Amino acid sequence: MNLLAIVDFSVVEIFAARSGWSGFFTLSTLVVTIAATIRLATPFVIASVGESVGQRSGVLNLGVDGVMLLGAFGAYYTTLETGSPWLGLAVGTGVGAVMGLVYAFITVTLHAQQGISGIGIYLFGLGMSDLLFRQLVGTPKPIGGFEGLFEFSVPETRFDVAYPDLYNHSILVYMAFLLVPAVTLLVNRTTFGMNVRAVGETPEAADSLGVSVTRTRYSTIIIANSLAGVAGAALALEKGIFIQNITNGMGFIAVALVYFGAWRPIGVMAGSLLFGLVNALVLQWKTLGIISGATAQLAEMAPAAVTIIALVVVTNRIGQPSALTQPFRRGAH
Amino acid sequence: MPANSLQSQSQPESQSESPSPPSPYLLEMRGITKQFPGVLANDRVDFNVKAGEVHTLLGENGAGKSTLMNVLYGLHQPDEGEVRMNGEQLSISSPSDAIARGIGMVHQHFMLVPTLTVTENVALGLKSDRRPLTDLPTVEKRITELSQAYGLQVDPNAYVWQLAVGERQRVEILKALYREVSLLVLDEPTAVLTPQEVEELIAVLRQLATDGRGLVFISHKLHEVMSVSDRITVLRDGHVSGETTPAETSREQLAQMMVGRPVKLVPDKPEVDVGEVKLVIKDLEVEGDRGNLAVNGISLEVLAGEIFGLAGVSGNGQRELAQAIAGLREAKSGTVSIDGTDVTNAHPSSVRKAGLSYVPEERMRDGVVSGFSVSENMMLLSRRESEFARFGFMRFGAIKEHSSNLVDRFAVKTPNIDTPTRNLSGGNIQKLILARELSSSPKVILAAQPTRGVDIGAAEYINEQLAKQKANGCATLLVSEDLDEVLALADRIGVIYEGRLMDVIDAKTATPHQLGLLMAGVAKAA
Ligand SMILES: Nc1ncnc2c1ncn2[C@@H]1O[C@H](COP(=O)(O)OP(=O)(O)OP(=O)(O)O)[C@@H](O)[C@H]1O
Ligand SMILES: [Mg+2]
Numbered sequence: 067m068n069l070l071a072i073v074d075f076s077v078v079e080i081f082a083a084r085s086g087w088s089g090f091f092t093l094s095t096l097v098v099t100i101a102a103t104i105r106l107a108t109p110f111v112i113a114s115v116g117e118s119v120g121q122r123s124g125v126l127n128l129g130v131d132g133v134m135l136l137g138a139f140g141a142y143y144t145t146l147e148t149g150s151p152w153l154g155l156a157v158g159t160g161v162g163a164v165m166g167l168v169y170a171f172i173t174v175t176l177h178a179q180q181g182i183s184g185i186g187i188y189l190f191g192l193g194m195s196d197l198l199f200r201q202l203v204g205t206p207k208p209i210g211g212f213e214g215l216f217e218f219s220v221p222e223t224r225f226d227v228a229y230p231d232l233y234n235h236s237i238l239v240y241m242a243f244l245l246v247p248a249v250t251l252l253v254n255r256t257t258f259g260m261n262v263r264a265v266g267e268t269p270e271a272a273d274s275l276g277v278s279v280t281r282t283r284y285s286t287i288i289i290a291n292s293l294a295g296v297a298g299a300a301l302a303l304e305k306g307i308f309i310q311n312i313t314n315g316m317g318f319i320a321v322a323l324v325y326f327g328a329w330r331p332i333g334v335m336a337g338s339l340l341f342g343l344v345n346a347l348v349l350q351w352k353t354l355g356i357i358s359g360a361t362a363q364l365a366e367m368a369p370a371a372v373t374i375i376a377l378v379v380v381t382n383r384i385g386q387p388s389a390l391t392q393p394f395r396r397g398a399h
Numbered sequence: 400m401p402a403n404s405l406q407s408q409s410q411p412e413s414q415s416e417s418p419s420p421p422s423p424y425l426l427e428m429r430g431i432t433k434q435f436p437g438v439l440a441n442d443r444v445d446f447n448v449k450a451g452e453v454h455t456l457l458g459e460n461g462a463g464k465s466t467l468m469n470v471l472y473g474l475h476q477p478d479e480g481e482v483r484m485n486g487e488q489l490s491i492s493s494p495s496d497a498i499a500r501g502i503g504m505v506h507q508h509f510m511l512v513p514t515l516t517v518t519e520n521v522a523l524g525l526k527s528d529r530r531p532l533t534d535l536p537t538v539e540k541r542i543t544e545l546s547q548a549y550g551l552q553v554d555p556n557a558y559v560w561q562l563a564v565g566e567r568q569r570v571e572i573l574k575a576l577y578r579e580v581s582l583l584v585l586d587e588p589t590a591v592l593t594p595q596e597v598e599e600l601i602a603v604l605r606q607l608a609t610d611g612r613g614l615v616f617i618s619h620k621l622h623e624v625m626s627v628s629d630r631i632t633v634l635r636d637g638h639v640s641g642e643t644t645p646a647e648t649s650r651e652q653l654a655q656m657m658v659g660r661p662v663k664l665v666p667d668k669p670e671v672d673v674g675e676v677k678l679v680i681k682d683l684e685v686e687g688d689r690g691n692l693a694v695n696g697i698s699l700e701v702l703a704g705e706i707f708g709l710a711g712v713s714g715n716g717q718r719e720l721a722q723a724i725a726g727l728r729e730a731k732s733g734t735v736s737i738d739g740t741d742v743t744n745a746h747p748s749s750v751r752k753a754g755l756s757y758v759p760e761e762r763m764r765d766g767v768v769s770g771f772s773v774s775e776n777m778m779l780l781s782r783r784e785s786e787f788a789r790f791g792f793m794r795f796g797a798i799k800e801h802s803s804n805l806v807d808r809f810a811v812k813t814p815n816i817d818t819p820t821r822n823l824s825g826g827n828i829q830k831l832i833l834a835r836e837l838s839s840s841p842k843v844i845l846a847a848q849p850t851r852g853v854d855i856g857a858a859e860y861i862n863e864q865l866a867k868q869k870a871n872g873c874a875t876l877l878v879s880e881d882l883d884e885v886l887a888l889a890d891r892i893g894v895i896y897e898g899r900l901m902d903v904i905d906a907k908t909a910t911p912h913q914l915g916l917l918m919a920g921v922a923k924a925a
Contacts, residue, residue: 256531264512264523271510274472275524275574276495388513396493397474 099346104239105304107335107342109134109297111242113320114327114334115249116293121324122253123286124266124389125173128184130294131317132191133165137298139195142308143202145209154209155238155299162295165191166288174283177393188317196310203308211303212236238300245293249331262286266387269394279394294320322373328385340376344369422486425450425613426471426502426582431480433466435822437814440466441477442637448582448613453604455616455624458634459657459854460826461812464617465507467634468584472504473497484582498524503575507586507617507825509567513560517553518542521574538577545576549603563714565596572603583607584615589623590852593712594882594915601627619826619854621650621664633657658856666862666887669870673890674703677754677874678724678843683733685716685723693719695898696733701843701874706865708889708906709878712918713848716898717878718760721847724876725757726750738842754842758832758849760878767820767828774802774816777835809834810860826853830860837864844868847878862888882911896920 113130120127127133137158145154169187172178213236253259264272265282273279294317301316302308319341327333348365351357357365426448433441440463448454456464469475471482473491482489484500491497497504511520518539527534539555546553551569559567568588575583585604589597604627608614618624624631625645632642633656641656654662678701687693693716701707711717722728724735726747734743737753745753767776778798802816811830813823820828833849846865850858865875865888879885885892885906892909894901894917901917 255533257527257533258531260515260519260523260533264515264519267514268510268512271512271520272523274474274494274504274506274510276493276498277524278495397469 095350099343099350101235102346102349103339103342105235105342106345107338108239108242108304109301109316110320110323110338110341111335112245112300113294113297113317114323114338115245115331116290116297117321118290118324118327118329118331118334119249119253119262119293120286120290121390122266122329122387123262123283124269124387124392124394125170125283125287125290126180126184126321126391127169127187127287127290127294128181128318128321129165129169129187129191130184130290130320131313131315132188132195133162133291133294134298134301134313134317134320135191135195135311136165137162137295138302138312139198139298139308140295141299142209142302143198145211145303146203146207149210151209151211151303154303155296158295158299158302159292160295162292162298163288165295166291167284169291170284170287173393174280174287177395180391180393192311199308199310206307206309208306209303211306212238236304238303242300243335246331246335253331258282258285263387265394266389269389269392270396273394273396283394319370319373322377325386326373326377329387330385337376341369341373344372422483423449424483425485427483427486428467428471429481429483431467431470431482432478433463433470433475434478435466437818438822439637441470441480443480444634444637444639446632446639448615450581450613451608451611452629453608453614453616453627455618455628455631456634457618457624457631457653457657459812459856460830460852461824462634462657462854463637464634465586465824468504468586468615468617471497471584472502495524498578498580501579501581502584503578503580503582504584505568505571505575505586505588507590509571511559511567511570514558516556516558517562517570517573518555520559520570521555521577525577541577542573545573549576549606550599551603563712564591565593568592568596568600576607580612582613582615584617586617587619587852588616589618589620591713591880593880593918594911595919597623619852619858621653621855624653625650635659654855657854662855662859664855664859666859666866668888668890669866671704671870671872673705674872676700677703677738678876679734679736680720680724681734683720683723683735684731685719685728686731687716687719692731693898694723697895697898697900698733699893699900699903701876703842703872703874704869705891706869706875706877706889708885708892709876709895710882710885710892710914710918711878711880711895713760713880715895717847717895719898720895721757721760721845721878724750724845725755725759756836756839756841756844758829758836758844758846760847760851767832771820772817773806773811773813773820773823773831774798776820776831777802777805777816779835805834805838806831810856826857829853830857833861833864837868840871841868841873844873844875845878846875848880849877850879850881850884858884882914885914886911894918 113134117127117130140161141154141158144157145151165187169183172183173180253262261272261277261282264277265279269279298313301312323334323337323341326337327335348368351365352362424447428444428446431441431444444463444467446467456467458464466475470477471491473493473496476492482491489500491500512523518535521542522533522535522538528537542555545551551573553566553569553573559570562570588600592600601623604614604616616627628645630642630644631648631653633640633653635657650664651661654664681698683694683697684692685694697720699707709717719728723730726742726745726749730744734741736742737750737755740753742750742753768779799816806813806816809830811834812827820831823831829849829852844865849861853861865877869875877885877889886909889906891903892906892914893903894914896918897920904913
């Protein structure tokens with residue numbers, strides 16, 4: 067499992083400056099930990115906030131990871147060829163949207179079972195991204211992603227700006243966290259959001275008032291999958307590289323985080339940050355040599371273990387859309 | 400036939416104030432035919448409604464009433480036939496088409512989103528003036544106006560899951576009124592209401608009709624039908640078996656038109672000598688779904704040969720009490736014993752073994768396995784009996800015979816015994832459960848709302864069966880909101896309110912008024 071190692075090289079470099087517990091209890095380490103937490107949480111926030119929109123309308127997509135892989139490859143390859151991370155981001159989003167359209171057709175129009183269909187999407191994304199990578203790229207070449215937004219734009223002498231790591235993230239990180247209020251607003255304050263909530267809870271009631279269940283679910287699935295594409299793109303652009311199975315199951319964690327966050331964007335974000343924190347700590351302890359060898363390998367499983375434990379402890383079904391995973395057919399009972 | 404097929408032009412006072420309408424009818428449905436697998440649900444049905452009238456659609460369970468109205472509302476596509484409004488032919492392919500034509504419907508099963516507020520439920524599907532944002536304050540204001548104008552009290556900011564059934568009903572009606580419907584269909588709106596709520600609803604319906612709307616009313620309760628209707632159309636097995644008006648008919652005649660034979664509307668109450676105590680409930684406390692004390696210290700005894708009626712507005716602990724007796728919900732304290740055996744918190748199968756038959760309130764959920772066939776559901780109880788199984792293998796011949804026999808005896812309307820149970824109409828599922836439960840010669844029967852949503856033919860049959868079991872020395876706990884039913888069947892009546900037994904009254908002296916007060920929580924001192 068090399069998830070942690072590849073996520074953020076820059077974090078590793080900073081950690082490497084000192085070693086042992088003495089290196090851990092310092093202000094700069096705290097700053098670095100927070101910074102790393104935010105960065106590591108970013109793809110999770112994007113993917114799981116997106117998935118929460120789909121689930122609010124009653125559609126579960128277990129294929130998030132596959133869509134992330136395709137989005138990551140699309141963004142990587144486009145940036146590699148054109149040199150523009152913006153174009154890369156756009157292609158990553160577009161790939162996600164197309165996958166959303168496919169998934170919506172399978173589950174909404176064809177009424178297919180969602181669990182199985184999602185796994186199909188995952189396997190497709192896993193295989194396809196790898197195949198394309200080998201055919202089109204072959205050996206990994208680095209790409210340039212987005213610059214930090216505030217790099218050296220402030221004098222270093224001022225104390226409050228002495229730790230630019232805290233806020234000097236790329237635009238992607240800021241966009242990810244802006245998604246949280248944006249989606250909250252969308253779901254709670256717009257007509258579309260009200261339709262989404264109704265369709266996820268009691269589709270027959272929504273249908274009986276002329277709300278199109280089909281159109282609503284197509285929209286939310288496309289939103290959810292586009293954001294999965296963005297999450298993948300963010301991963302590739304932040305790391306500046308693509309490798310086989312670069313997500314290493316992050317998409318599945320993202321689905322779990324939706325349950326953890328009780329289907330609310332703010333809760334989902336909290337879960338993502340917790341997950342980012344555990345990842346950052348493990349990474350840090352490893353770099354500082356606090357843990358090593360077998361212990362380190364064991365610790366690498368901590369994020370997964372924490373997720374499972376948190377899910378068991380925290381998750382209750384309050385907030386779960388009643389019609390989650392239920393296909394809708396008018397007039398059937 | 401007592402049916403009177405007068406054409407409606409000759410009706411005395413038809414409200415034709417509007418200048419020369421193109422058609423005398425607001426709604427005309429002609430020759431509607433709808434075939435489901437194995438069931439001809441509607442067979443060339445003609446049905447019409449004039450502006451300003453309440454037109455009742457009457458018929459047994461499975462007669463095709465809901466199907467006809469679902470066709471009108473765009474939920475089903477008819478195989479044949481046409482729909483006209485104000486003389487203009489329509490093609491209604493979805494509920495949005497129906498709404499656009501001014502058709503509103505209060506469905507048999509509520510179409511509300513529990514996790515949304517009342518206002519949001521009303522606003523759903525409407526165009527907002529503040530797009531893309533919602534415009535809930537405007538909607539809320541109009542709801543308040545409408546609820547005042549029609550006496551439909553409801554808190555616009557409450558979540559629907561917080562509302563009692565009667566309030567949900569009002570939300571459904573408000574939804575339609577908000578859309579300024581000219582035709583309003585109400586599919587069994589009274590099935591879940593208390594007597595007082597029914598009276599209020601009927602007053603609202605009359606007012607809506609007076610305002611010039613056309614109303615379609617569906618109910619199995621004949622006294623309601625007689626009091627609210629201008630015209631009555633009876634459906635039987637998917638076709639129209641007659642049309643009449645309350646002035647020209649009687650309850651007995653209507654019953655006969657529905658069922659095709661004379662029906663005894665008030666059941667016989669056999670005088671049976673009561674025997675020993677069969678069901679004892681002592682200081683029972685049971686928690687509800689939200690951790691509240693739904694049953695708060697109830698004690699009662701039911702004797703052999705006695706029907707004990709437990710009256711009360713639903714949601715006052717009846718469901719939890721019944722489930723605790725049947726072993727489906729944990730009792731917090733207190734005891735339950737059946738025929739001398741302590742069955743407090745026993746496994747449901749042990750409770751059954753002690754002699755309990757249980758007719759649950761939520762039959763779709765607790766009473767049947769809806770994906771199973773009719774005969775499989777019939778066998779659920781007796782599957783271990785040697786008659787139907789050998790060395791653990793089912794004996795299909797015997798099962799088939801037994802099921803067909805029960806289907807015949809209890810008049811369960813089903814294409815055949817292999818039909819999936821979920822395709823049966825509500826009343827027929829209820830009959831199926833009764834057939835199963837009563838065929839096992841119980842010592843104690845726990846029947847929760849046994850005739851709710853059941854047509855009169857079936858209700859007559861169910862009541863007869865309960866009376867027969869009583870004569871056989873069975874102790875029956877009858878949980879029901881229907882005061883008429885409780886008064887007609889029970890020997891003693893207890894009223895439950897907020898988890899407590901308000902009072903126990905001898906049925907011979909009880910009056911609906913007295914029970915109504917107790918059901919509303921007014922103390923017995925009065
Ligand atoms: N979606 C469906 N698929 C198959 N059969 C159906 C379906 N809907 C209704 N039916 C069948 O059509 C017949 C008419 O049903 P309908 O619901 O119209 O009866 P109803 O008159 O409303 O009865 P009730 O009083 O029990 O509500 C029944 O035999 C029912 O089993
Ligand atoms: Mg019906």
